[in-house]
Amino acid sequence: MKVLIVNQSEVRQLMPMNACMDIMETALVTLGKGQGVNPLRWATFLPEEVGGLIGMMPAYLADPPSMGLKAVTVMPGNHGTPYDAHQGAVLLFETEYGCLRAMMDATEITGIRTGAVSGVATRLLARDDADDVAILGSGVQASSHLAAMLVARTARRVRVWSRSDDNANAFSERESSRHGIEIEVMPSAKEAVEGADIICTTTSAREPVLMGEWLSP
Structure with missing residues (x-):
């Protein structure tokens, strides 16, 4: 066979x-x-x-x-x-x-699959008008999750934060060109998620990078 x-x-x-x-x-x-x-x-x-x-x-x-x-x-x-x-x-x-x-x-x-599961959840659970996306991380899963979020919703604003400034800037340049959108690099995770409708945590950090008090109601 x-x-x-x-x-x-x-x-x-x-x-x-x-x-x-x-x-x-x-x-x-x-x-x-x-x-x-x-x-x-x-x-x-x-x-x-x-x-x-x-x-x-x-x-x-x-x-x-x-x-x-x-x-x-x-x-x-x-x-x-x-x-x-x-x-x-x-x-x-x-x-x-x-x-x-x-x-x-x-x-x-x-x-692809990991980001796709988050994309399915976003498609079914996020508000229809959710259009402000925050990505915490700049690796493979950050790219996958961004692609999934852009399928699930039309993004008006995309922000990214990474523990490495160089990686965050490289992510912004690469993914902005790939998707034809502007991706803002933020100096802190808190600033990246402030007012965001959709937040994707895609780091390998062993300590929390996202705090509950930063989330908008």
Whole structure:
């Protein structure tokens, strides 16, 4: 049996944000009906001298009938290298005989899917006139979440804050060009979220970067 191999660039071409949001909404509805199995991630932490972890995430959906497994490595030490901190593969199986149908690069899927879930929530829960977006962070998930927010709502204003000024400026330049909008770089997280309708926290910080008292009613 032939197995389809889908690489990172092909995932990017085949799964734009709007399509991924629709797929994720369908998957969430299926899970909500009790027609899916989505257990917690299983992870093995690597020795301290190596750092990082390897994790596995199996899942099953009854409609459409499918099951899959994501195997991923998380290597924080990759920041600043040519390699993504999150790498892995998604395996897709058919449900009648359990045969492997496809193997897909997980890096791009992880980036798009995570933002897409937030996009679905925003599309369903945010006010219709929500148009002031704040992004806290400037990495892969910041880009993914911005793309999702722009699908969910028409943004009048977009602000970004990052712990790294250089990264925030690079994000603003790159994403402004990508989406044809102006993105303001803010000097603090508090100023970034002041009066915002939609706030996306996309950092890897272990301490809070967003305080409840900063939120507008």
